[in-house]
Amino acid sequence: MKTSEQLISVIRDNLDTETIDWLLEKLEVILISDSAKDLYLTYTLIAAKVSVRTDIVYQKDTALIGYLKAQEANLHQIVRIFLLAKVLEEKPAYFTAKVANLIQVADTGELVTFLKFLVWLPNPKTFNQTAVEALRTNISQVFMAIALHNPYPEKFFNEQQWNQMYLKAAFMQLDLGAIIGVDERANEDLARIISDYAHERWAASRDIDPLFWRPVGKFLKGTLKEDMKRLLSSQNLLENKAGVLCCCRSEDLELRELMGQHPEIMNLVSNDRLTWENFKQ
Numbered sequence: 001m002k003t004s005e006q007l008i009s010v011i012r013d014n015l016d017t018e019t020i021d022w023l024l025e026k027l028e029v030i031l032i033s034d035s036a037k038d039l040y041l042t043y044t045l046i047a048a049k050v051s052v053r054t055d056i057v058y059q060k061d062t063a064l065i066g067y068l069k070a071q072e073a074n075l076h077q078i079v080r081i082f083l084l085a086k087v088l089e090e091k092p093a094y095f096t097a098k099v100a101n102l103i104q105v106a107d108t109g110e111l112v113t114f115l116k117f118l119v120w121l122p123n124p125k126t127f128n129q130t131a132v133e134a135l136r137t138n139i140s141q142v143f144m145a146i147a148l149h150n151p152y153p154e155k156f157f158n159e160q161q162w163n164q165m166y167l168k169a170a171f172m173q174l175d176l177g178a179i180i181g182v183d184e185r186a187n188e189d190l191a192r193i194i195s196d197y198a199h200e201r202w203a204a205s206r207d208i209d210p211l212f213w214r215p216v217g218k219f220l221k222g223t224l225k226e227d228m229k230r231l232l233s234s235q236n237l238l239e240n241k242a243g244v245l246c247c248c249r250s251e252d253l254e255l256r257e258l259m260g261q262h263p264e265i266m267n268l269v270s271n272d273r274l275t276w277e278n279f280k281q
Contacts (some may be wrong), residue, residue: 001062003120005079006038006060006064007078009080010058013057026042027042027083027087030042031086035137039083043102043110052076071117075111077116081117084114088122103130111134112141112142115150115152117239118130131202132157147168147179153185159187167197170212182215184216185198191216191219192210210279211242217245227253228248229258243280246261247259
């Protein structure tokens, strides 16, 4: 099913008839008249017309519904994404540029909604520039909307963009476990950046989130090997755990010997009772 078809079903189960009629009438005008002005106005008016309540009733269980639940989507957001999805499905050649313009002048709440659910819009890659610009923002809500619990970066960011996002999330001390696709997007340049950043933190006597090391496991040589030796020799149990998880597939004899000093942790890893996903549980 198209995104708009799934969302209108949710909307019908949660919104009063009068507001639904208003929304569909506005949508008809937008599509018949190719009216960017009406699109912008309707998108803005949704804030006044639709509640932000989150106690949404879901009658079906689809990937999109699961995503709405994971993002704790409110009704307000669902209606806005329905509107954008519908015009892009019906007339992509005309409305793609209009939606891009709309988001350029969006307020913070409107932009956050767009970024959180961008991956479910038709041809989401066409809005890559908007997603990349969100990496440079000083507004934490906007950055978190694209970086956390969002599959868009894994699917569409290039290596440089991905690395920038990961490092900024660490710098902002966000939950790195909420970034989707860390293992899949691991790369040698990012591993080097992680090591450099860690050395800066250590030099300033500052802590490092042990989850930060997750992408380096495939690149344990040179300085990164020395970093692992530091983690495995640390008095901090979480650093020991991170070191074992990073090195568990390494054939390096020196690292294997250091891991042997943590038999309890190695046993947890070998039995899948310690993974990056449950690291902090």
